[in-house]
Amino acid sequence: KRLEAQTRNQLLVLIFASYTLFLGFAVCGKAFLSSGSPKVCIVGSGPAGFYTAQHLLKAHQNVQVDVYERLPVPFGLVRFGVAPDHPEVKNVINTFTQTAKHPRCSFYGNVNVGEDVSVDELQEAYHAIVLSYGAEGNRSVGVPGEDLPGVYSAKDFVGWYNGLPSCQELRPDLSCETAVILGQGNVALDVARILLSPLDALKKTDITQPALEALAQSRVCRVLIVGRRGPMQVASTIKELREMVNLPGTRPEMVAADFDGVAEALKDLPRPRKRLTELMLKTALEMPTEKEQERRKKASRIWGFRFFRSPVEILAEPGCNRVAGVRLAVNKLEGSGEKAQAVLTGEVEDVPCGLVISSIGYRSLPIDPTVPFDSRRAIVPNSMGRVHNAAGLYCSGWLKTGPTGVIATTMNSSFDTARSLLEDVESGKLDVSSAKPGSHMISSLLEKRGVKPVTFSDWEKIDDLETRRGEVSGKPREKILTVAAMLKVARDQ
Missing domain, CATH: 3.40.50.720 (NAD(P)-binding Rossmann-like Domain)
Structure with missing residues (x-):
């Protein structure tokens, strides 16, 4: 009996110790989870x-x-x-x-x-x-006339055709023949490509319906992409440039003098920059193949880079509060490579246009x-x-x-x-x-x-409706364009 009682007491002690240890782990675990x-x-x-x-x-x-x-x-x-x-x-x-x-x-x-x-x-x-x-936010160009009708930021223009609610009142006027884009980065090339792309190609994308309708009526057939420095400082990547070069229904229009000395400098360029510059040189200066010549002959739309130019004023039509052109300062470069600086020469030139899009960066x-x-x-x-x-x-x-x-x-x-x-x-x-x-x-x-x-499940309702609307017209989606309409769909039970 004494042995049984001793064993029972030891068992109780063991149970109590185990329970205390468990509580300790629980407290420590709770503290760990908290911390x-x-x-x-x-x-x-x-x-x-x-x-x-x-x-x-x-x-x-x-x-x-x-x-x-x-x-x-x-x-x-x-x-x-x-x-x-x-x-x-x-x-x-x-x-x-x-x-x-x-x-x-x-x-x-x-x-x-x-x-x-x-x-x-x-x-x-x-x-x-x-x-x-x-x-x-938008970076300001900082020149007279940038608030004229017909002048837009690339951020707002991109937001307009991509369905950003705050940009749906933009309604850009595309009734002119020549558009000037200030800036030579990927966004600038995106905008140029959208302005000049065949409508049938755009109809298969998720571009908004109002943008499609406006582009269908567009008279823009020439886009100049302006940069303050030279071909070796252009900010776009080779993918975007190649898309412009191969864009159906278009042909390039470059100024041969802008490429003086570029071929000689190629050997010292890093590989990505070298490939990009070689493609520009080939596009601007080399005699195209017979097939390419035939393609360009049939092209009804034109695009081109304009280098060594900085905007100094957006010009208005005489007696009319609307853009009529851009006054560009002619630059020269001091230094070389990525660190080259654009310096004014004192010369200016006027480029007639009815649409100016500033693509100099977001803020x-x-x-x-x-x-x-x-x-x-x-x-x-x-x-x-x-x-x-x-x-x-x-x-x-x-x-x-x-x-x-x-x-x-x-x-x-x-x-x-x-x-x-x-x-x-x-x-x-x-x-x-x-x-x-x-x-x-x-x-x-x-x-x-x-x-x-x-919530994210609310967003999935919006996503589902946009996708179904897109299927009707053969698009990946047809975006909902206002916050009020988005909220209505999200909260629809």
Whole structure:
């Protein structure tokens, strides 16, 4: 009996010890989850926002990510900036959709950070904020006449044919024969290509119906793409240039003198720049093949680069408040390569045209008075995505770097920001030990302010309707063009 009692007591002690150990593990586990579950808010659902979210979710098994977007629809410039005839670039939407549907990720559209909710309030609710809202402003040309009717920014023009709600009142006048595009980057070539593309090709893309109808009536048959420096400094890539060279129904029109000395300099150029310049030289100076000559002879539309030119004034029609031309200063280059500077020669020339599109870059805008902002560079000052003098605040994408590079550039920049954030979590520089309310707090605030967010499943209703509308006319989608119409579809039960 004594042995049985002793065994029973030992068993009770063992059970009690096990129970105590279990409680200890539970408490420690709860503490770990609290301290090891960072709540991160991302402002902006374009490529920078989604790539940042993707890396955070992949690299940290407990991070919770909420993505806030001003519009009811996600994907930013992938939806509203990528050219309609570049559907392959839009395939990243599939990856972003997987990220949005991750169990530790939530999407809240129709929330305007800075108006509906402040950055200070987001900082109360989350351990870290990543600003990834891009560059929605225009860079000014800064010359007399740029406000004349018939002068548009490329950002707004692209937004118009891509269905950006804020650009649907643009209604550009395409009744002239000659258009001048200021700038020689990929966006400038996108705009030139859309202006000159055969309508049958555009009908198979997701370009908006109003844009298709306007282009069907367009009289634009000549597009000049103007840059202040030379062929070896052009900012476009070879893919976009090759598309222009091969664009059906068009022929190139170049100034041979613009290429003086270029052939001799080819051997010293990096390979990508060399290939691009060789294609320009071939297009501008070489005798085309018989087949190409025949193609060009039949062409009814013309495009061409104009180098060493800077706009000094947009000219108006006499007695009429409308664009009639562009006065260009003639430049010469000082220095060589990427660092060559355009210097005025004192000469000017006037180019008659009825449409001017400024494609000199996008510009980020400040979102909240509490967030540091460099007005001169139009970025949030940062080091590797860490916002200066603002603990727990980060930035990625064009807001971090300025409007440069392609989607792959943005991806790498966003991954770097995500790594900086996670390094700060690991080092303790970013304190995640205290619990944060996250979206619960923000949802409550928005409800009190009459703001109803759009979830990702709500977006999928919009996506489904756009896709079905597109199928009717043989397009990938027919976009909904107003926020009110988007919200109606999203909330339709």
